[in-house]
Amino acid sequence: MINTNDVTSPLSETKDLTTDQTWTDLSKKTNVGGIKFSGSLGLGVDTSTSTVALINSGGYPDQKVTAVMRYSSPTTAGSEEIGVMLRILTLDGTDDTYYYARVDGGIAKLTRVLNESFTNLSTQAFALAQDTDVTITFSAVGNTLSASFDAGGTPATVNLAVSDDQIAHRGLLGIRSLSSTFWCSSVAWEQL
Secondary structure, eight states: OOOOOOOOOEEEEEEEEOOOOOOEEEEEESSSSOOOOEEETEEEEESOOOOEEEEEEEESSSSEEEEEEEEEESSSOOOEEEEEEEEEEEEEESSEEEEEEEETTTTTEEEEEEEEEEEEEEEEEOOTTTTTEEEEEEEEETEEEEEEEHHHHHHHSSEEEEEOOSSSSOOOEEEEEESSSEEEEEEEEEEE
């Protein structure tokens, strides 16, 4: 007989990062500067730098994350790179391994990063205006990766999906920006 005390509910959590600035379940990696909180914009950095914020929750293979993000610099449209990561095995600059759903240079990309080698698995044009919120939802279930990008622009929403079995392990999840000032106002993650 199964005891209800033996059943663990799937992990599910949502953080409003504009109001909850005492978040302790977070590890941070930045190449320059540090991660900051803004009462109106959330979690991010206000200088152009390569930045990663890892959510310590995770450790399971099937997961989903939804983040509301924006980039504030560089000022050249189409030169942004912001996104969310799943199944992070390593992120140490020598053998980085994870899946990455990102907006990069005016293109929505679903990317596999394996031993620090980037491989775009699916792409579609997606113009993201500076200082515009984009909601990125990214899930990994078995070998199926799905990502949606919604900024209310043209096109308003881009959906990408692909099958890939190169990173099937359990891992952490997080948000990332490369060489851009960025902010994340809310993030939600769950075990699937």
